[in-house]
Each structure stands twice: as C-alpha cells, then as structure tokens.
Amino acid sequence: MPKSSEKHSYLVLENYIGGKFISGKSHIDSYNPSTGEVYCKVPDSGKEEVRCHKVYDFLMVLTWKTVMLARTVDIPRSVYNFRFFASSVLHHTTDCSQMDHMGCLNYTVRCQVGVAGLISPWNLPLYLLTWKIAPAIAMGNTVVAKPSEMTSVTAWMMCKLFEEAGVPPGVVNIVFGTGPKAGDALVAHPDVPLISFTGSTGTAQRITERSAPYCKKLSLELGGKNPAIIFADADLERCIETTVRSSFLNQGEICLCTSRIYVERSIYSEFLEKFVAAARKWKTGVPSDPSNNNGALISKEHLEKVRSFVALAKSEGAVIHCGEGVDHLDLPEPNKSGYFMRPTVISGLPDRSRVMQEEIFGPVTCVCPFDTEEEAVARGNGVRYGLSATVWSKDVGRVHRMAQRLQAGLVWTNCWLVRDLNLPFGGMKHSGVGREGGKDSYHFFTEVKSITIKH
Numbered sequence: 001m002p003k004s005s006e007k008h009s010y011l012v013l014e015n016y017i018g019g020k021f022i023s024g025k026s027h028i029d030s031y032n033p034s035t036g037e038v039y040c041k042v043p044d045s046g047k048e049e050v051r052c053h054k055v056y057d058f059l060m061v062l063t064w065k066t067v068m069l070a071r072t073v074d075i076p077r078s079v080y081n082f083r084f085f086a087s088s089v090l091h092h093t094t095d096c097s098q099m100d101h102m103g104c105l106n107y108t109v110r111c112q113v114g115v116a117g118l119i120s121p122w123n124l125p126l127y128l129l130t131w132k133i134a135p136a137i138a139m140g141n142t143v144v145a146k147p148s149e150m151t152s153v154t155a156w157m158m159c160k161l162f163e164e165a166g167v168p169p170g171v172v173n174i175v176f177g178t179g180p181k182a183g184d185a186l187v188a189h190p191d192v193p194l195i196s197f198t199g200s201t202g203t204a205q206r207i208t209e210r211s212a213p214y215c216k217k218l219s220l221e222l223g224g225k226n227p228a229i230i231f232a233d234a235d236l237e238r239c240i241e242t243t244v245r246s247s248f249l250n251q252g253e254i255c256l257c258t259s260r261i262y263v264e265r266s267i268y269s270e271f272l273e274k275f276v277a278a279a280r281k282w283k284t285g286v287p288s289d290p291s292n293n294n295g296a297l298i299s300k301e302h303l304e305k306v307r308s309f310v311a312l313a314k315s316e317g318a319v320i321h322c323g324e325g326v327d328h329l330d331l332p333e334p335n336k337s338g339y340f341m342r343p344t345v346i347s348g349l350p351d352r353s354r355v356m357q358e359e360i361f362g363p364v365t366c367v368c369p370f371d372t373e374e375e376a377v378a379r380g381n382g383v384r385y386g387l388s389a390t391v392w393s394k395d396v397g398r399v400h401r402m403a404q405r406l407q408a409g410l411v412w413t414n415c416w417l418v419r420d421l422n423l424p425f426g427g428m429k430h431s432g433v434g435r436e437g438g439k440d441s442y443h444f445f446t447e448v449k450s451i452t453i454k455h
C-alpha cells in the first residue's frame, strides 16, 4: 500500500501490478517545480517489470499544478471520464444486414483487444491517464499504464482508489519509470497489441517505429501550434477573456492552448492593447493559493527551453509586450528557485520564425495582424501541426467556411475547451493519428468481427 517514506521527507512510489504494490529496484528523482526540490522517488522500471508480471491480463490528488486547475479541470474531468465511459459503453449498437438473394444474414460483433498499453504525459496527469484507462477497461481490456516520470504521484494514489473501488487485481496495472526504459518496454512488448499514446510528436515517431514489427493498433495524440483567428466583428470582450485563458491556462502547458493569434487589421491595435492588459492580470504564483491562475512550469529544463524561444523572438526583432524579461514576479522565499514564468505576449514575428512554427508549450503567445479571410486560413494552416483552432466572428457563414477549411482536428467558434466526450478527439497532420472519445474510443479499444450466416 502506498505510504510516505519514514526515513525520507519525500514519497517513495511503488509499481501497481496484479493488484499489489511492488517496490522498485532503483529509483529516479521527481522534482517539485515550485521549489526545485526533490519530492518523490519514482521506480525506474524496465523490461523486467513490464514482462515478468505478465499483465494478467477515484480521487485525492497531490499535484504541483494550481489548486484552481486541479479543482476545476484535472479532478472533475477524471471523475467524468470514468462516469462517461462506464455508461456510454452500454449504449453502443452494431450493424446487421440481410442478403436475401444469397440467403445470408451479416452482423458485426465487437470484442476486447487484450492488454492495452497506455502512455501519458505530465501536463494534465490525471485527466489524460483516466481518458485512456476508463474506455480501455470499460471495453473489457486489461491495461498496463506508464504515466510520465515527472508526475507519477497522482497515478500512484489512484491505484489505491482502484483497490477501494473493487477493481479486480490485474485489470489496471501501473508501471512507473522513464520513457526510453519502461515506456519502450511496453511499446516493444509482443503481448501488448495496442498502444494509446499522448505526448510529443518526436516520441510518437519513435513509438511508431518500435511498434511497427508487431503491427500494433496505435492511437497518437500529439502536440499543437494552435491558431486563434479573430475577425473585426467578434465580441471583443468575451474574445479577449477567453483568449487569455486559451493561451495561458496551466502555464500554457495544454496541447490545445492557443499560441498564434491572428487579428483582423482594423482591430489589431485595440486588441493587442487590451489583450496585453488582460494577460498581465492573469496571476502567476504559488500553486496552493487558489487566487493564482498559473503555477510553475514542469521543470528547469522546460523553463529554459520556453525562455530560449522568448530570447530567439527578441533576437529576431520582435516586441515582448509583457511577461518574460518585462514584468517582475514577486515570490515568497521558498519559491524563489521554482520554475515560474509570467504570461508573455510577443508581436512582430514573421510566420517562418521558429517561434511561430514550433510547439513551445509554455505561457507564450504571438499576435499578428491579417487582412483577408483567405490569408487567415493560409496562415492558420501554415504549420506542421493540426490539433485545434479557434475562430471569433458573429458571421455564421464565415465561421462555417473557416471551420471547414482549417486543418485542425477540433475547431472552436466563439469559445474554447468546451468538450463533449461524445465527439472525436485528436489531431491532423503532425498532431496525431486516429481519434479517441465516444464512438471512436469504443472502436479503438475493441476489435470488430464480421459474421455471415447462411440460412
């Protein structure tokens, strides 16, 4: 059973395999990003843990994200993931057709795939892991899940809840460790026929190569460089409030966050001024303070990467309107070495800049003017990603045209992050392969058989 180490001031996590907590042989350090100190030791699992326990086949949270986000997104959405899939699985139907001339009746049945390998990232650790576990077990599979090594504690605590909820031993197994070791062992395991992965495009490319010899079923939910396209007839007040949220929620560490904002030229200056003022009010600070919108970024390395993009933008002649290098951040003493960064708004970059092309995954967004609808579509589509896009306009015809022409798996109009779990979720281009959610999860986590009976 999970417990804090009495000898250390940090937690020591254990794998959860076959309904038992099993200690790791060696461990890796996991850091509290708001202080920079080690707060837990995560088992450094590999092939042995994935293989030798043969994979037979709800919610209290310790997380370093803000209390505000944990309360409003991560925890409620995790609960909802279980409720949704537990009930929606009861309502699926299959197909039936008759061939009178052949005297045949055809129908399909769906059956479980077997062991589902689930690999999830650190940015919404509980929400994204439950998004996979819930449909996988609802469809009758067992799972071996490998959460991010940077945010393993929530998954470890969830194991205890599985026990309390009476999930039979061996149905949900959680193996902790790094991607190249524990993650790779799962991807290259011959008895795991399905991998559902959420993470970066680079890792997905490796997973695709490694799983190819086994012809696995793959679902890849990847990065984004998501545009918001704002027309002059938009409700500016609502648009600014939402676009600040869509750019900076969870420190911008959400795959669906807006990172390129195209604004029709006639309202560009007004938008920029009001947007920068609103971004400055988006509060960054200690995550345990419920009045703070943002806490620390996930790690020192990630903070440095995000900062390097702001430095690059500066070197290319961009204007940094607020945030990094412009606004001061006052933090209490224990958090001065945490990985904090204030919402940063940049303008004056060409679309070809790396800052406009690459996923930064931090509280940084770029604002540019545009002149025509045609131009907005072309520039919105001008990146290798295609996860989500947001369109702001009161013109119904225009929003339909834009939604059809934008290369994105999800298009929001006059809103952001409104999610009906019945809708397919996933990206185009380098943002993903396959769709999950509702019917699509049902299809992904099951195999279909076509049966023909001659009478």
Ligand code: NAD
Binding pocket: 119, 120, 121, 122, 123, 124, 128, 146, 147, 148, 149, 177, 178, 179, 180, 182, 183, 184, 187, 198, 199, 200, 201, 203, 204, 206, 207, 221, 222, 223, 224, 254, 255, 359, 361, 387, 427, 431, 432
């Ligand atoms: P990452 O690709 O570094 O890691 C994701 C997971 O893959 C982790 O559990 C990691 O340990 C594991 N992993 C790493 N290398 C592996 C390997 N060789 N084999 C098997 N597993 C391996 O991504 P991250 O930094 O944890 O997460 C951020 C990324 O996730 C961003 O690109 C973000 O856009 C993306 N993301 C996408 C969605 C979506 O739904 N499309 C949602 C959240 C995050």
